[in-house]
Amino acid sequence: MNFCSQCGEKVRFAVPEGDDRSRYLCDACGTIHYQNPRIVAGTLPISGSKVLLCKRAIAPRKGYWTLPAGYMENAETTQQAAMRETWEEAFAEVDLGELYTLIDLPHINQVYMIFLADLLGGFSAGPESLEVALFEEHEIPWDALAFPTIERTLQHYYADRKSVADRKSVADRKSVADRKNAADHTAGVARQRADYPLHSSTIMPEDRERYFGSA
Structure with missing residues (x-):
């Protein structure tokens, strides 16, 4: 930043009085x-059993697969932002569930907030996507994912889904009533907080280097 957006004069980078870190300061205004x-x-x-991924049509990481996500706009909630981005990138309507992954990227000043969601109908590529498709777990293009945040979110999801399946397998050896309850409990993944808990983590610079190199 070189000039003040309020008055157009040059700014300097210094610690304001009463603060504890450097900011851009305008001495003029x-x-x-x-x-x-x-x-x-x-x-x-x-x-x-499938998840929806979008192949990016824009930089960075054009041609790589991602979850529908983007920057939050002013005057909207995080839930509204998540649903808007899903529509813009995949023309998909969803039943939004709980916040699923909260991932800090302090070295690039970003915070990712990914919500579980049930796909309600059809989908197609939006202007920022080359292609949109549903994938089974064994079909996920792990080597062609756009960002480490997407990889981590998918890893959490499949680990949680396996835990749910393992518990259901145990329940299947019980009574018919118990089996019905177990089956009901796995329905509507976006609404089952007990099965799919919030995962909070941090992406470090070395994690991003696998995707972007050391630059």
């Missing part, structure tokens, strides 16, 4: 320019 982390909101859309 007294404006302190605060720069804060950006929120990326999106969904993990689920249809039966």
Whole structure:
């Protein structure tokens, strides 16, 4: 940042009085320019045993697969942002569930918030997607995922889904009534917080280097 967005004069980078870190300061009009982390909101859309992925049509990581997600806009909630991005990138409507992954990327000043969601109908590629498709677990293009946040979210989901399946297998050896309860408990993945808990973690620079190199 070189110039003040309020008055157009040059700014300097220094610690304001009473603060504990450097900011861009305008001595001409007294404006302190605060720069804060950006929120990326999106969904993990689920249809039966499949998940929806989008192949990016824009940089960075054009041609790589991602979950529908993007920067939150002013005057919207994180849930609204997640649903909007899902529509813009995949023309998909979803039944939004709980927040599933909360991932900090402090080295690039971003926070990812991915919600579980049940896919309600059809889908097609939006203007920022080359292709949109449903994938079974064994079909996930792990070597062609766009970002480590997407890889981590999918890893959590499949680990949680396996835990649910293992518990259901145990329940299948019980009474008919117990089996029905277990089957009901696995329905509507976006609404089962007990089975799919919130996962909070941090992506470090070395994690991103696998995708972007050391630059």
